[in-house]
Amino acid sequence: MARRTARLIIAVVAMGGVAWCGRGGSTRSLEVGDGAPPLLRPTGRAPLLITWVIRAQDCLTCRTPSRALRRWSGIPMEAAIQVVVVGRGEDRVRAFLEAERIVARVSRLNRGAHRKMFGRASVPALYVVRHDTVIAVWVPAARPVGFAVDSIDVQQGMSHEECACPEGSLVPEEVQRCSCAS
Amino acid sequence: MHIHRTGILVSLGIGACSTQGGERPMAVERRLDEVVVWERSISLEENARVINVSPRVRVDTSGYLVADMKEYQVRQYRLDGTLTRTVGAHGTGPGEFSTPPMAAGLLADGSMIVSEFSGRLSTFDSLGQVTGTAVTSLIPLYGFVGLDRETLLLMGRGPNRADTRLLHVWDTGEQTVTARLFPVPRVRPSLASVVWMVGHAHATQRDSLVIAVFATDPAVHLFGLGSTEHRRVPLPSRHFRDVHDPPPRVNARAVQQWLQSFSRLSEVFWTGGDTLLLQYYDMEGSTVRWNLLAMTLGGRGLFEVEDTPRLLAVDDAGRLVFVDPEAMVPNRWRVGRLGSSLPS
Numbered sequence: 001m002a003r004r005t006a007r008l009i010i011a012v013v014a015m016g017g018v019a020w021c022g023r024g025g026s027t028r029s030l031e032v033g034d035g036a037p038p039l040l041r042p043t044g045r046a047p048l049l050i051t052w053v054i055r056a057q058d059c060l061t062c063r064t065p066s067r068a069l070r071r072w073s074g075i076p077m078e079a080a081i082q083v084v085v086v087g088r089g090e091d092r093v094r095a096f097l098e099a100e101r102i103v104a105r106v107s108r109l110n111r112g113a114h115r116k117m118f119g120r121a122s123v124p125a126l127y128v129v130r131h132d133t134v135i136a137v138w139v140p141a142a143r144p145v146g147f148a149v150d151s152i153d154v155q156q157g158m159s160h161e162e163c164a165c166p167e168g169s170l171v172p173e174e175v176q177r178c179s180c181a182s
Numbered sequence: 183m184h185i186h187r188t189g190i191l192v193s194l195g196i197g198a199c200s201t202q203g204g205e206r207p208m209a210v211e212r213r214l215d216e217v218v219v220w221e222r223s224i225s226l227e228e229n230a231r232v233i234n235v236s237p238r239v240r241v242d243t244s245g246y247l248v249a250d251m252k253e254y255q256v257r258q259y260r261l262d263g264t265l266t267r268t269v270g271a272h273g274t275g276p277g278e279f280s281t282p283p284m285a286a287g288l289l290a291d292g293s294m295i296v297s298e299f300s301g302r303l304s305t306f307d308s309l310g311q312v313t314g315t316a317v318t319s320l321i322p323l324y325g326f327v328g329l330d331r332e333t334l335l336l337m338g339r340g341p342n343r344a345d346t347r348l349l350h351v352w353d354t355g356e357q358t359v360t361a362r363l364f365p366v367p368r369v370r371p372s373l374a375s376v377v378w379m380v381g382h383a384h385a386t387q388r389d390s391l392v393i394a395v396f397a398t399d400p401a402v403h404l405f406g407l408g409s410t411e412h413r414r415v416p417l418p419s420r421h422f423r424d425v426h427d428p429p430p431r432v433n434a435r436a437v438q439q440w441l442q443s444f445s446r447l448s449e450v451f452w453t454g455g456d457t458l459l460l461q462y463y464d465m466e467g468s469t470v471r472w473n474l475l476a477m478t479l480g481g482r483g484l485f486e487v488e489d490t491p492r493l494l495a496v497d498d499a500g501r502l503v504f505v506d507p508e509a510m511v512p513n514r515w516r517v518g519r520l521g522s523s524l525p526s
Contacts, residue, residue: 059468067253067272070233092468100252101235101511 029121032137036129037117039084039107047130048079052104053114054124056089059096065126065138066100073103082107086114086123208418209475209483214507217476217485218518223506226513227265232257234513238325239494240287241503246495249296251282256296258288263515269294269310277304277312285325287334295354297323301338303352316357320350328387333360335392335407337383348383349394351407361407363392367399372427380425384449393479395460397446398425402458404479418483419475421445422462441465445473451496453520457484459502461493476520491516 030036042049050072052065072079081104085093090108097104109117118125128136226234226248236252245266246259254272259265270279281300288294292308301323305314320338328335336350340362347362364385369377377398385394392405400417425444429436442465451459456479464471472492476484491507494515506514 070235070253071230074230074233095468098510099235101233 028119029125030118030127030134030137032134034134036127036132036134039117040127040129040134041132042080042129044080046076046078046080049129050079050081051084051127051129052081052124053084053086053118053121053127054093055086056092058124059093064100064124064140066102069102069104070100073101076103081105084109084114087111206416206418207482208420209477209486211420212485212487214474214487214490217487217521218502218504219521220516220518221501222517224261224263224515224517226257226259226263226515228513229265232265232268234511237494237512238285239503240285241495241497241501242288243498244288246503247286247288247294249283249286251284251299254279254282256283256286256294258294267308267310269306270296277306277310279304284323287326289331295326295334297326297336299323303334303354316354318350318352318359324382324384326352327385328392335385335387337385337394339381343378348381348396349385349392349405363405363412364394364396364403367396367401369398373398373425376425376428380446382446382448384447386450386452388452393450393452393458395447395450397448398444399447400424400445402450402460402477415477415479415481417460417475418477418481419462419486421473421486421488422447422475423464442467448472449493451493451502453496453502454500456480457520459493459496 030040040049040051050069052069054064058064069081072081081102083093083097083102083104083106085106085108087110090106094106097106114123122139124140126136126138127134226246228234232255233253234248234250234257236250238249238251240247245261248257248259250257254270256269257265258267270277270283272279274280279296279298281298281302283296284299286294286296289305293313294306296304296306298304299322301318301320303316303318303326304312307313318336318338319341320336321341323336323338326334326336332354334352334354336352336359337348338350340347340350345362346366347364348366349362349364350359351361351363352358353360364383366377366381377396380397382397383394385392387393387407390407392407394403394405395401396403400419400422401414402417404413404415405411423443423445426440429440445462445464447460447462449461451461453459453476458477458479460475460477462473462475464473470492471488472490474485474487474490474493476486478484491505492512493502493504495503497503499519501517501519504516504518505512506516509515
Protein backbone atom coordinates (compact mmCIF):
# COMPACT_ATOMS: atom_id res chain seq x y z
CA MET A 1 0.00 0.00 0.00
CA ALA A 2 2.90 2.34 0.80
CA ARG A 3 4.34 1.87 -2.68
CA ARG A 4 0.95 2.49 -4.21
CA THR A 5 0.53 5.63 -2.16
CA ALA A 6 3.95 6.82 -3.18
CA ARG A 7 3.11 6.26 -6.82
CA LEU A 8 -0.07 8.24 -6.45
CA ILE A 9 1.73 11.11 -4.79
CA ILE A 10 4.14 11.12 -7.70
CA ALA A 11 1.19 11.13 -10.06
CA VAL A 12 -0.27 14.19 -8.40
CA VAL A 13 3.05 15.93 -8.27
CA ALA A 14 3.78 15.13 -11.90
CA MET A 15 0.58 16.67 -13.14
CA GLY A 16 2.15 19.83 -14.37
CA GLY A 17 5.12 21.11 -12.49
CA VAL A 18 5.50 21.19 -8.77
CA ALA A 19 6.40 24.19 -6.75
CA TRP A 20 8.75 22.92 -4.11
CA CYS A 21 9.50 25.97 -2.06
CA GLY A 22 11.74 26.93 0.83
CA ARG A 23 10.63 27.95 4.30
CA GLY A 24 9.60 31.52 5.08
CA GLY A 25 7.60 33.81 7.34
CA SER A 26 4.02 33.58 8.50
CA THR A 27 2.51 35.58 5.62
CA ARG A 28 4.22 33.54 2.92
CA SER A 29 2.75 30.62 1.02
CA LEU A 30 2.47 27.20 2.53
CA GLU A 31 5.46 25.12 1.64
CA VAL A 32 6.63 21.57 1.81
CA GLY A 33 7.65 20.67 5.34
CA ASP A 34 5.42 23.30 6.95
CA GLY A 35 2.97 22.38 9.62
CA ALA A 36 -0.45 22.27 8.03
CA PRO A 37 -3.25 24.54 9.23
CA PRO A 38 -6.18 22.62 10.75
CA LEU A 39 -8.23 22.93 7.57
CA LEU A 40 -5.66 20.90 5.65
CA ARG A 41 -5.08 18.13 8.20
CA PRO A 42 -6.64 14.71 7.67
CA THR A 43 -9.32 14.02 10.24
CA GLY A 44 -10.63 10.63 9.17
CA ARG A 45 -8.98 7.24 8.87
CA ALA A 46 -7.03 8.09 5.76
CA PRO A 47 -3.50 9.31 6.54
CA LEU A 48 -3.46 11.73 3.62
CA LEU A 49 -5.64 14.72 2.92
CA ILE A 50 -5.44 16.25 -0.53
CA THR A 51 -6.79 19.76 -0.69
CA TRP A 52 -7.44 21.52 -3.94
CA VAL A 53 -7.89 25.26 -3.43
CA ILE A 54 -9.58 26.89 -6.40
CA ARG A 55 -11.84 29.65 -7.60
CA ALA A 56 -14.84 28.73 -9.68
CA GLN A 57 -13.14 30.03 -12.80
CA ASP A 58 -10.30 27.59 -12.31
CA CYS A 59 -12.50 24.69 -13.40
CA LEU A 60 -10.67 24.34 -16.67
CA THR A 61 -9.84 20.75 -17.30
CA CYS A 62 -6.60 21.55 -19.09
CA ARG A 63 -5.30 23.05 -15.87
CA THR A 64 -6.63 20.72 -13.24
CA PRO A 65 -5.30 17.57 -11.63
CA SER A 66 -8.61 15.87 -12.37
CA ARG A 67 -7.24 12.56 -13.57
CA ALA A 68 -5.05 12.16 -10.51
CA LEU A 69 -7.87 13.18 -8.18
CA ARG A 70 -10.16 10.59 -9.75
CA ARG A 71 -7.62 7.94 -8.88
CA TRP A 72 -7.39 9.18 -5.31
CA SER A 73 -11.17 9.20 -5.11
CA GLY A 74 -11.08 5.46 -5.61
CA ILE A 75 -8.97 4.72 -2.54
CA PRO A 76 -10.65 6.54 0.33
CA MET A 77 -8.79 4.47 2.92
CA GLU A 78 -5.53 5.99 1.76
CA ALA A 79 -6.51 9.54 1.02
CA ALA A 80 -9.38 11.93 1.44
CA ILE A 81 -9.99 14.78 -0.95
CA GLN A 82 -11.40 18.16 -0.21
CA VAL A 83 -11.96 21.14 -2.47
CA VAL A 84 -11.86 24.61 -0.99
CA VAL A 85 -13.60 27.19 -3.12
CA VAL A 86 -12.25 30.69 -2.69
CA GLY A 87 -14.95 33.25 -3.30
CA ARG A 88 -18.27 32.57 -5.00
CA GLY A 89 -19.30 29.79 -7.35
CA GLU A 90 -19.46 26.78 -5.06
CA ASP A 91 -22.36 25.33 -7.03
CA ARG A 92 -20.43 25.48 -10.27
CA VAL A 93 -17.51 23.75 -8.67
CA ARG A 94 -19.75 21.00 -7.33
CA ALA A 95 -21.18 20.48 -10.82
CA PHE A 96 -17.70 20.36 -12.24
CA LEU A 97 -16.55 17.78 -9.70
CA GLU A 98 -19.59 15.64 -10.44
CA ALA A 99 -18.93 15.75 -14.16
CA GLU A 100 -15.29 14.91 -13.55
CA ARG A 101 -16.19 12.03 -11.25
CA ILE A 102 -14.15 13.41 -8.38
CA VAL A 103 -15.49 12.52 -4.96
CA ALA A 104 -14.58 15.32 -2.60
CA ARG A 105 -15.82 17.29 0.35
CA VAL A 106 -16.43 20.89 -0.75
CA SER A 107 -16.16 23.93 1.46
CA ARG A 108 -15.90 27.65 0.86
CA LEU A 109 -13.56 30.38 2.05
CA ASN A 110 -14.00 34.06 1.41
CA ARG A 111 -10.99 35.85 0.04
CA GLY A 112 -10.07 37.41 3.38
CA ALA A 113 -10.11 34.10 5.18
CA HIS A 114 -8.03 32.57 2.41
CA ARG A 115 -5.42 35.31 2.74
CA LYS A 116 -5.30 34.82 6.48
CA MET A 117 -4.80 31.09 6.19
CA PHE A 118 -2.68 30.78 3.07
CA GLY A 119 -0.82 34.09 2.91
CA ARG A 120 0.24 34.95 -0.61
CA ALA A 121 -0.31 31.44 -1.88
CA SER A 122 -1.34 31.05 -5.48
CA VAL A 123 -4.83 29.94 -6.38
CA PRO A 124 -5.39 27.37 -7.70
CA ALA A 125 -3.07 25.17 -5.70
CA LEU A 126 -3.10 21.64 -4.44
CA TYR A 127 -1.72 20.56 -1.09
CA VAL A 128 -1.00 17.06 0.10
CA VAL A 129 -0.80 16.72 3.88
CA ARG A 130 0.24 13.63 5.79
CA HIS A 131 -0.91 13.82 9.38
CA ASP A 132 -0.03 17.46 10.12
CA THR A 133 2.77 18.16 7.65
CA VAL A 134 2.60 19.50 4.12
CA ILE A 135 4.37 16.96 1.93
CA ALA A 136 3.59 18.30 -1.54
CA VAL A 137 2.38 21.50 -3.13
CA TRP A 138 1.29 21.79 -6.73
CA VAL A 139 0.70 25.05 -8.51
CA PRO A 140 -0.21 24.80 -12.20
CA ALA A 141 1.83 26.55 -14.83
CA ALA A 142 0.80 30.12 -15.52
CA ARG A 143 -0.58 29.19 -18.92
CA PRO A 144 -1.86 25.90 -20.20
CA VAL A 145 0.57 23.81 -22.12
CA GLY A 146 -0.36 23.11 -25.69
CA PHE A 147 -2.78 25.24 -27.58
CA ALA A 148 -2.95 28.99 -27.69
CA VAL A 149 -5.59 30.94 -29.46
CA ASP A 150 -5.61 34.67 -29.25
CA SER A 151 -7.35 35.55 -32.46
CA ILE A 152 -10.87 34.73 -31.46
CA ASP A 153 -12.73 37.74 -30.20
CA VAL A 154 -15.30 35.90 -28.21
CA GLN A 155 -12.68 33.93 -26.36
CA GLN A 156 -10.83 37.09 -25.45
CA GLY A 157 -14.15 38.36 -24.23
CA MET A 158 -14.25 35.58 -21.70
CA SER A 159 -11.40 37.39 -19.96
CA HIS A 160 -9.71 34.20 -18.89
CA GLU A 161 -6.60 33.57 -20.85
CA GLU A 162 -6.62 30.06 -19.45
CA CYS A 163 -9.59 29.32 -21.65
CA ALA A 164 -7.40 28.80 -24.66
CA CYS A 165 -8.93 26.32 -27.02
CA PRO A 166 -7.87 25.59 -30.57
CA GLU A 167 -10.13 26.91 -33.26
CA GLY A 168 -13.27 24.93 -33.74
CA SER A 169 -12.49 22.83 -30.72
CA LEU A 170 -15.53 23.56 -28.64
CA VAL A 171 -17.06 20.14 -28.78
CA PRO A 172 -19.68 19.77 -26.03
CA GLU A 173 -17.21 18.65 -23.41
CA GLU A 174 -15.08 21.71 -24.06
CA VAL A 175 -17.99 24.12 -24.01
CA GLN A 176 -18.82 22.78 -20.59
CA ARG A 177 -15.26 23.37 -19.54
CA CYS A 178 -15.07 26.91 -20.81
CA SER A 179 -18.45 27.84 -19.49
CA CYS A 180 -17.25 27.06 -16.03
CA ALA A 181 -15.30 30.29 -16.23
CA SER A 182 -17.22 33.43 -15.57
CA MET B 183 -15.74 2.29 -48.74
CA HIS B 184 -17.53 1.54 -51.98
CA ILE B 185 -19.03 4.25 -54.04
CA HIS B 186 -22.40 3.65 -55.70
CA ARG B 187 -23.23 6.67 -57.75
CA THR B 188 -26.78 5.51 -58.43
CA GLY B 189 -27.34 5.22 -54.71
CA ILE B 190 -26.23 8.79 -54.21
CA LEU B 191 -28.67 10.11 -56.75
CA VAL B 192 -31.56 8.15 -55.33
CA SER B 193 -30.77 9.21 -51.79
CA LEU B 194 -30.39 12.87 -52.59
CA GLY B 195 -33.47 12.63 -54.75
CA ILE B 196 -35.49 11.69 -51.70
CA GLY B 197 -34.51 14.98 -50.14
CA ALA B 198 -35.32 16.92 -53.27
CA CYS B 199 -38.82 15.51 -53.60
CA SER B 200 -39.73 15.75 -49.97
CA THR B 201 -38.72 19.34 -49.44
CA GLN B 202 -40.45 20.71 -52.45
CA GLY B 203 -43.93 22.06 -52.46
CA GLY B 204 -44.13 24.62 -49.67
CA GLU B 205 -44.96 23.68 -46.10
CA ARG B 206 -42.32 21.76 -44.19
CA PRO B 207 -43.85 19.70 -41.37
CA MET B 208 -42.19 20.55 -38.08
CA ALA B 209 -41.32 17.97 -35.45
CA VAL B 210 -43.89 17.23 -32.77
CA GLU B 211 -42.88 17.69 -29.15
CA ARG B 212 -42.63 14.39 -27.27
CA ARG B 213 -41.26 12.90 -24.07
CA LEU B 214 -38.46 10.38 -24.42
CA ASP B 215 -40.52 7.53 -23.00
CA GLU B 216 -43.13 8.14 -25.67
CA VAL B 217 -40.74 7.57 -28.54
CA VAL B 218 -38.16 5.13 -27.16
CA VAL B 219 -38.91 1.54 -26.13
CA TRP B 220 -36.33 0.61 -23.51
CA GLU B 221 -34.76 -2.83 -23.84
CA ARG B 222 -32.07 -3.11 -21.21
CA SER B 223 -29.59 -1.37 -18.96
CA ILE B 224 -25.84 -1.78 -18.97
CA SER B 225 -23.30 -1.05 -16.28
CA LEU B 226 -19.83 -0.74 -17.75
CA GLU B 227 -17.13 -2.50 -15.81
CA GLU B 228 -14.67 -0.17 -14.12
CA ASN B 229 -11.61 -0.60 -11.92
CA ALA B 230 -8.84 1.49 -10.43
CA ARG B 231 -7.43 2.17 -13.89
CA VAL B 232 -10.66 2.45 -15.82
CA ILE B 233 -13.09 5.25 -15.04
CA ASN B 234 -15.56 6.44 -17.63
CA VAL B 235 -15.67 10.21 -17.62
CA SER B 236 -16.27 11.48 -21.12
CA PRO B 237 -17.24 8.52 -23.30
CA ARG B 238 -17.46 8.70 -27.07
CA VAL B 239 -18.99 5.46 -28.17
CA ARG B 240 -19.11 3.30 -31.26
CA VAL B 241 -21.25 0.17 -31.17
CA ASP B 242 -21.27 -2.95 -33.32
CA THR B 243 -22.51 -6.51 -32.97
CA SER B 244 -19.65 -7.51 -30.67
CA GLY B 245 -19.88 -4.66 -28.22
CA TYR B 246 -18.83 -1.11 -27.54
CA LEU B 247 -15.72 0.91 -28.18
CA VAL B 248 -15.33 3.81 -25.80
CA ALA B 249 -12.86 6.62 -26.45
CA ASP B 250 -12.55 8.68 -23.28
CA MET B 251 -11.12 12.07 -24.07
CA LYS B 252 -10.60 13.00 -20.45
CA GLU B 253 -8.89 9.77 -19.46
CA TYR B 254 -6.79 9.41 -22.63
CA GLN B 255 -7.88 5.81 -22.89
CA VAL B 256 -9.87 3.62 -25.27
CA ARG B 257 -11.82 0.64 -23.96
CA GLN B 258 -13.52 -2.29 -25.55
CA TYR B 259 -16.59 -3.72 -23.88
CA ARG B 260 -18.84 -6.66 -24.60
CA LEU B 261 -22.53 -5.92 -25.04
CA ASP B 262 -23.13 -6.83 -21.39
CA GLY B 263 -20.63 -4.22 -20.20
CA THR B 264 -17.73 -6.58 -19.51
CA LEU B 265 -14.39 -4.88 -20.09
CA THR B 266 -12.22 -6.83 -22.53
CA ARG B 267 -9.43 -4.48 -23.54
CA THR B 268 -7.95 -1.07 -22.87
CA VAL B 269 -5.41 0.80 -24.93
CA GLY B 270 -3.64 4.07 -24.43
CA ALA B 271 -2.64 6.37 -21.62
CA HIS B 272 -1.69 10.00 -21.34
CA GLY B 273 1.85 10.51 -22.57
CA THR B 274 4.15 10.74 -25.52
CA GLY B 275 5.47 7.21 -25.66
CA PRO B 276 4.45 4.39 -27.98
CA GLY B 277 0.78 3.64 -27.62
CA GLU B 278 0.14 6.76 -25.58
CA PHE B 279 -1.98 9.77 -26.44
CA SER B 280 -0.59 13.27 -26.07
CA THR B 281 -3.99 14.75 -26.97
CA PRO B 282 -7.43 13.34 -26.22
CA PRO B 283 -8.59 10.30 -28.17
CA MET B 284 -11.79 11.28 -29.94
CA ALA B 285 -12.97 8.12 -31.70
CA ALA B 286 -12.10 4.48 -32.18
CA GLY B 287 -13.12 1.80 -34.64
CA LEU B 288 -12.43 -1.88 -35.12
CA LEU B 289 -11.14 -3.51 -38.27
CA ALA B 290 -12.12 -7.01 -39.33
CA ASP B 291 -8.89 -8.51 -37.98
CA GLY B 292 -9.57 -7.15 -34.51
CA SER B 293 -7.12 -4.29 -34.74
CA MET B 294 -8.28 -0.90 -33.63
CA ILE B 295 -7.88 2.57 -35.11
CA VAL B 296 -7.93 5.53 -32.76
CA SER B 297 -8.08 9.17 -33.81
CA GLU B 298 -6.60 11.84 -31.61
CA PHE B 299 -7.59 15.46 -31.25
CA SER B 300 -4.19 16.43 -32.68
CA GLY B 301 -4.94 14.66 -35.95
CA ARG B 302 -2.91 11.53 -35.35
CA LEU B 303 -4.32 8.13 -36.24
CA SER B 304 -2.92 5.11 -34.40
CA THR B 305 -3.55 1.46 -35.10
CA PHE B 306 -3.40 -1.05 -32.27
CA ASP B 307 -3.27 -4.82 -32.65
CA SER B 308 -5.41 -7.17 -30.62
CA LEU B 309 -2.76 -7.18 -27.88
CA GLY B 310 -2.85 -3.42 -27.57
CA GLN B 311 0.49 -2.83 -29.29
CA VAL B 312 0.81 0.03 -31.75
CA THR B 313 1.29 -1.25 -35.28
CA GLY B 314 1.11 2.03 -37.14
CA THR B 315 0.57 5.75 -36.89
CA ALA B 316 -0.37 8.42 -39.41
CA VAL B 317 -0.48 12.18 -39.19
CA THR B 318 -3.45 13.70 -40.95
CA SER B 319 -2.59 17.39 -40.46
CA LEU B 320 -6.14 17.97 -39.27
CA ILE B 321 -6.58 19.78 -36.00
CA PRO B 322 -8.91 19.43 -34.31
CA LEU B 323 -9.77 15.98 -35.61
CA TYR B 324 -13.22 15.29 -34.15
CA GLY B 325 -13.43 11.66 -35.19
CA PHE B 326 -14.13 9.45 -38.15
CA VAL B 327 -16.75 7.22 -39.73
CA GLY B 328 -17.00 4.93 -42.71
CA LEU B 329 -14.45 2.54 -41.42
CA ASP B 330 -13.21 -0.07 -43.83
CA ARG B 331 -9.87 -1.40 -44.82
CA GLU B 332 -9.02 1.37 -47.24
CA THR B 333 -10.89 4.51 -46.37
CA LEU B 334 -11.98 6.64 -43.46
CA LEU B 335 -14.14 9.71 -43.50
CA LEU B 336 -12.42 12.11 -41.15
CA MET B 337 -14.23 14.97 -39.42
CA GLY B 338 -11.92 17.85 -38.66
CA ARG B 339 -10.34 21.07 -39.70
CA GLY B 340 -7.51 21.60 -42.11
CA PRO B 341 -4.18 23.08 -41.12
CA ASN B 342 -5.06 26.60 -42.23
CA ARG B 343 -8.10 28.82 -42.42
CA ALA B 344 -8.04 28.94 -46.18
CA ASP B 345 -9.29 25.38 -46.31
CA THR B 346 -12.69 25.52 -44.71
CA ARG B 347 -13.75 21.96 -45.46
CA LEU B 348 -14.76 19.81 -42.53
CA LEU B 349 -14.92 16.29 -43.98
CA HIS B 350 -11.95 14.53 -45.49
CA VAL B 351 -11.73 11.18 -47.26
CA TRP B 352 -8.59 9.49 -45.95
CA ASP B 353 -6.83 6.70 -47.80
CA THR B 354 -5.36 4.53 -45.06
CA GLY B 355 -2.88 2.85 -47.40
CA GLU B 356 -1.48 5.99 -48.97
CA GLN B 357 -1.98 7.94 -45.76
CA THR B 358 -3.32 10.91 -47.58
CA VAL B 359 -6.54 12.86 -48.07
CA THR B 360 -8.08 12.05 -51.43
CA ALA B 361 -11.12 14.30 -51.27
CA ARG B 362 -12.53 17.07 -49.11
CA LEU B 363 -16.11 18.18 -48.67
CA PHE B 364 -18.49 20.15 -46.47
CA PRO B 365 -17.14 23.71 -46.33
CA VAL B 366 -17.95 25.65 -43.18
CA PRO B 367 -21.41 27.11 -43.84
CA ARG B 368 -21.30 30.76 -44.82
CA VAL B 369 -22.30 33.31 -42.21
CA ARG B 370 -22.33 37.07 -42.02
CA PRO B 371 -18.98 38.65 -41.03
CA SER B 372 -20.05 39.37 -37.47
CA LEU B 373 -20.44 35.65 -36.86
CA ALA B 374 -17.19 34.57 -38.50
CA SER B 375 -15.33 34.24 -35.23
CA VAL B 376 -18.24 32.36 -33.71
CA VAL B 377 -18.27 29.64 -36.31
CA TRP B 378 -14.56 29.23 -35.87
CA MET B 379 -14.89 28.81 -32.15
CA VAL B 380 -17.88 26.50 -31.96
CA GLY B 381 -17.23 24.99 -35.34
CA HIS B 382 -17.69 21.38 -34.44
CA ALA B 383 -18.86 19.11 -37.25
CA HIS B 384 -20.23 15.58 -37.22
CA ALA B 385 -21.23 13.14 -39.93
CA THR B 386 -22.65 9.71 -40.52
CA GLN B 387 -22.40 7.66 -43.63
CA ARG B 388 -24.13 4.77 -45.37
CA ASP B 389 -22.62 3.50 -48.58
CA SER B 390 -21.90 6.62 -50.57
CA LEU B 391 -24.27 9.03 -48.89
CA VAL B 392 -22.78 11.28 -46.22
CA ILE B 393 -24.99 13.22 -43.83
CA ALA B 394 -23.30 16.00 -41.95
CA VAL B 395 -24.10 18.74 -39.48
CA PHE B 396 -22.29 21.86 -38.35
CA ALA B 397 -22.77 23.18 -34.83
CA THR B 398 -24.45 26.48 -35.55
CA ASP B 399 -26.12 25.73 -38.87
CA PRO B 400 -29.74 24.59 -38.37
CA ALA B 401 -29.68 22.06 -41.18
CA VAL B 402 -28.42 18.68 -42.30
CA HIS B 403 -26.18 18.49 -45.33
CA LEU B 404 -26.33 15.54 -47.71
CA PHE B 405 -23.32 14.74 -49.85
CA GLY B 406 -22.59 12.09 -52.41
CA LEU B 407 -19.13 10.66 -52.08
CA GLY B 408 -17.35 10.77 -55.39
CA SER B 409 -19.68 13.41 -56.73
CA THR B 410 -20.25 17.12 -56.33
CA GLU B 411 -23.82 16.69 -55.16
CA HIS B 412 -24.80 18.56 -52.04
CA ARG B 413 -28.20 19.30 -50.57
CA ARG B 414 -28.96 21.39 -47.49
CA VAL B 415 -32.10 20.36 -45.61
CA PRO B 416 -33.30 22.78 -42.89
CA LEU B 417 -34.03 21.38 -39.44
CA PRO B 418 -37.77 20.97 -38.79
CA SER B 419 -37.21 22.06 -35.19
CA ARG B 420 -39.33 24.24 -32.98
CA HIS B 421 -36.70 24.61 -30.29
CA PHE B 422 -33.30 24.92 -31.93
CA ARG B 423 -32.14 28.47 -31.23
CA ASP B 424 -30.11 30.21 -33.91
CA VAL B 425 -26.84 31.90 -33.08
CA HIS B 426 -26.70 35.67 -33.06
CA ASP B 427 -23.93 38.20 -32.82
CA PRO B 428 -21.65 37.94 -29.79
CA PRO B 429 -21.47 40.79 -27.29
CA PRO B 430 -18.58 43.24 -27.06
CA ARG B 431 -15.45 41.45 -25.99
CA VAL B 432 -14.90 43.34 -22.76
CA ASN B 433 -17.83 41.90 -20.85
CA ALA B 434 -17.21 38.36 -19.66
CA ARG B 435 -20.64 38.02 -18.08
CA ALA B 436 -22.34 39.05 -21.30
CA VAL B 437 -20.28 36.48 -23.18
CA GLN B 438 -21.35 33.88 -20.66
CA GLN B 439 -24.99 34.76 -21.22
CA TRP B 440 -24.50 34.77 -24.96
CA LEU B 441 -23.03 31.27 -24.87
CA GLN B 442 -26.30 30.18 -23.29
CA SER B 443 -28.43 31.91 -25.88
CA PHE B 444 -28.09 29.57 -28.85
CA SER B 445 -28.22 25.87 -29.64
CA ARG B 446 -25.47 23.76 -31.13
CA LEU B 447 -25.77 20.62 -33.17
CA SER B 448 -23.59 17.90 -31.81
CA GLU B 449 -24.23 14.64 -33.69
CA VAL B 450 -26.29 13.14 -36.46
CA PHE B 451 -27.30 9.47 -36.33
CA TRP B 452 -28.98 7.35 -38.95
CA THR B 453 -31.48 5.00 -37.34
CA GLY B 454 -32.38 3.07 -40.47
CA GLY B 455 -34.77 3.73 -43.33
CA ASP B 456 -34.82 7.43 -43.97
CA THR B 457 -35.00 8.50 -40.31
CA LEU B 458 -32.29 10.68 -38.82
CA LEU B 459 -31.76 11.54 -35.18
CA LEU B 460 -30.01 14.80 -34.48
CA GLN B 461 -28.60 15.60 -31.10
CA TYR B 462 -28.19 19.23 -30.18
CA TYR B 463 -27.53 21.00 -26.93
CA ASP B 464 -28.10 24.19 -25.03
CA MET B 465 -26.01 25.54 -22.21
CA GLU B 466 -27.59 26.38 -18.88
CA GLY B 467 -24.87 27.80 -16.71
CA SER B 468 -22.14 25.20 -16.94
CA THR B 469 -24.61 22.41 -17.60
CA VAL B 470 -25.16 20.93 -21.04
CA ARG B 471 -28.83 20.29 -21.87
CA TRP B 472 -29.22 17.67 -24.57
CA ASN B 473 -32.10 17.56 -27.03
CA LEU B 474 -33.12 15.15 -29.76
CA LEU B 475 -34.76 15.86 -33.07
CA ALA B 476 -36.03 13.10 -35.38
CA MET B 477 -36.55 13.90 -39.02
CA THR B 478 -36.59 12.24 -42.39
CA LEU B 479 -33.88 12.63 -44.97
CA GLY B 480 -36.33 14.77 -46.86
CA GLY B 481 -36.70 17.25 -44.01
CA ARG B 482 -40.02 16.19 -42.49
CA GLY B 483 -40.09 16.56 -38.72
CA LEU B 484 -41.03 13.47 -36.70
CA PHE B 485 -40.53 14.38 -33.06
CA GLU B 486 -38.44 16.51 -30.78
CA VAL B 487 -37.51 15.78 -27.18
CA GLU B 488 -35.98 18.38 -24.90
CA ASP B 489 -33.61 17.79 -22.01
CA THR B 490 -32.76 14.16 -22.72
CA PRO B 491 -29.94 12.05 -21.39
CA ARG B 492 -27.02 12.08 -23.77
CA LEU B 493 -27.39 9.80 -26.77
CA LEU B 494 -24.03 8.09 -27.12
CA ALA B 495 -24.44 5.91 -30.18
CA VAL B 496 -26.81 4.19 -32.57
CA ASP B 497 -26.03 0.74 -33.89
CA ASP B 498 -26.71 -0.62 -37.37
CA ALA B 499 -29.96 -2.20 -36.15
CA GLY B 500 -31.22 1.17 -34.94
CA ARG B 501 -30.67 0.57 -31.21
CA LEU B 502 -30.05 3.74 -29.28
CA VAL B 503 -27.49 3.86 -26.48
CA PHE B 504 -28.11 6.58 -23.90
CA VAL B 505 -26.47 7.50 -20.65
CA ASP B 506 -28.94 6.17 -18.08
CA PRO B 507 -31.19 9.12 -17.25
CA GLU B 508 -31.16 8.13 -13.60
CA ALA B 509 -27.42 7.55 -13.34
CA MET B 510 -25.07 9.94 -11.61
CA VAL B 511 -22.11 8.65 -13.61
CA PRO B 512 -21.65 7.96 -17.32
CA ASN B 513 -20.81 4.26 -17.05
CA ARG B 514 -24.47 3.28 -16.69
CA TRP B 515 -26.32 3.18 -19.96
CA ARG B 516 -29.76 2.32 -21.26
CA VAL B 517 -30.43 0.77 -24.62
CA GLY B 518 -33.68 1.14 -26.52
CA ARG B 519 -35.12 1.61 -29.94
CA LEU B 520 -37.51 4.01 -31.54
CA GLY B 521 -41.09 2.94 -31.06
CA SER B 522 -43.23 1.94 -34.01
CA SER B 523 -45.81 4.63 -33.37
CA LEU B 524 -43.77 7.63 -34.40
CA PRO B 525 -45.70 10.66 -35.55
CA SER B 526 -46.43 10.41 -39.25
